[in-house]
Amino acid sequence: xxxxxxxxxxxxxxxxxxxxxxxxxxxxxxxxxxxxxxxxxxxxxxxxxxxxxxxxxxxxxxxxxxxxxxxxxxxxxxxxxxxxxxxxxxxxxxxxxxxxxxxxxxxxxxxxxxxxxxxxxxxxxxxxxxxxxxxxxxxxxxxxxxxxxxxxxxxxxxxxxxxxxxxxxxxxxxxxxxxxxxxxxxxxxxxxxxxxxxxxxxxxxxxxxxxxxxxxxxxxxxxxxxxxxxxxxxxxxxxxxxxxxxxxxxxx
Ligand code: PEP
Numbered sequence: 001x002x003x004x005x006x007x008x009x010x011x012x013x014x015x016x017x018x019x020x021x022x023x024x025x026x027x028x029x030x031x032x033x034x035x036x037x038x039x040x041x042x043x044x045x046x047x048x049x050x051x052x053x054x055x056x057x058x059x060x061x062x063x064x065x066x067x068x069x070x071x072x073x074x075x076x077x078x079x080x081x082x083x084x085x086x087x088x089x090x091x092x093x094x095x096x097x098x099x100x101x102x103x104x105x106x107x108x109x110x111x112x113x114x115x116x117x118x119x120x121x122x123x124x125x126x127x128x129x130x131x132x133x134x135x136x137x138x139x140x141x142x143x144x145x146x147x148x149x150x151x152x153x154x155x156x157x158x159x160x161x162x163x164x165x166x167x168x169x170x171x172x173x174x175x176x177x178x179x180x181x182x183x184x185x186x187x188x189x190x191x192x193x194x195x196x197x198x199x200x201x202x203x204x205x206x207x208x209x210x211x212x213x214x215x216x217x218x219x220x221x222x223x224x225x226x227x228x229x230x231x232x233x234x235x236x237x238x239x240x241x242x243x244x245x246x247x248x249x250x251x252x
Contacts, residue, residue, distance in 0.1 A: 002209050004225075005165060005232035006249045007041035007126060008239025009066065009094065009213075019048040023055045025242035030249060035060055038232075038252055041126075042239065043094055046080055053089045064092035064126065067100060070113040082121035092124040094234075096152065098171045108151035115152055119160050126165045126234065127153060128213065133172035141170070142191055149195060158204045161196075166210045167234040168192060173214025175236055182223045182230075185212045189229035218247035225252050 014022060023042070030040060041062045044052045052063045069079035085093060095114050100106040106114075111127075118125045129148040131141040145168070153164065168188055173180050180188070189210045196205035212224055213234035224230055232252055238244040 001037075002207060002231045004038040004252050005041060005209055005211055006038065006245075006252055007043065007064070007094075007167075007211065007232070007234045008245055009043045009097070009234055009236050010045065010240060011066070011099070011236060012045055013240055014044065014048065016048050016051060019044050019052055020055060022240070022242060023052055023061065026061055026245065027056070027059045029242055029246040030060055033246070033250055035249070038249070040249055041092065049085075049090065050088045062092065063090065064094060065090050066094050066097070068093045068095070068114060068118060068123070070110065070117045072117075082117055082123055085123065086121060090123070092126060092165075093118050094126045094128065094167075096128040096148075098128065098130060098169060098174055102171075108148060111152040112155065115156070115164075119156070119163055122163075124163045124165065126167055126211070128167040128169050128234065130169040130171055130174075130214070136170065136172065141188070145188065145192065146195060149192070154199050158200050161200060161204055161208060164208065166192060166208060167213050168210060169213035169234060175215070177215050179215040179217075179220055179224070180212070182220075182227050185224055185230055186227035189227065193229050216248060218244050218251070221248040221251035 040060050041064050043064045043066045056063050065085050069076050069081055073081050096111045115125055131144040135141050135144045170180050193205050209231040211232045211234045212230050216233045216235050217238050
């Protein structure tokens with residue numbers, strides 16, 4: 001059985017007080033929910049990470065980072081290292097989000113380095129990838145996704161892969177209100193699992209959690225999560241409201 005995961009990417013939202021309130025609200029709302037082995041993850045902005053880690057202690061909520069630099073330390077103004085994350089109790093980092101790729105020039109090559117640095121430091125990685133609208137319109141979406149995975153991840157061995165969670169996020173569905181249909185999500189997730197199967201074999205590919213991200217809401221979560229190769233979601237906008245995020249968590 002693969003681990004089910006619902007992760008909230010809070011991006012550049014919420015000041016300290018709002019972060020505290022959101023964690024408090026979530027702790028309360030999921031306390032009454034039977035989650036079993038489902039993981040609940042939130043990714044606050046860097047300045048609020050430490051406070052969030054402390055507040056989420058002794059709860060089901062795992063606090064993760066939205067990004068990390070690939071170097072150990074040094075003259076990289078404004079950046080955060082793996083060591084710094086570990087030092088405040090972070091165990092997982094999101095890498096490759098489309099906003100990092102689009103606005104901050106993160107290439108497959110840079111992401112490969114980041115993945116390697118994270119794994120060398122025993123950080124688990126939520127690796128995001130997905131095609132642009134023009135890729136889908138030109139029927140290139142499978143090729144694009146295959147390239148993203150091959151360039152940044154497929155040098156890893158089976159053991160490393162155990163510390164990777166995949167998040168397929170079609171860029172045209174992120175923050176746009178437009179969601180991939182459950183069938184489109186399943187089709188791509190099954191394709192991704194077939195690539196993993198070819199590269200790593202069935203046992204390993206069956207163990208990798210593949211999340212879907214892109215305008216998941218309380219109204220569509222259940223249907224998307226019901227698909228056999230969708231193991232949960234990476235949620236942006238709807239993870240900023242306790243009620244909406246809780247409803248999505250309950251949909252898994
Ligand atoms: C995201 O940014 O990872 C995301 C999926 O955002 P949204 O849910 O707002 O589309």
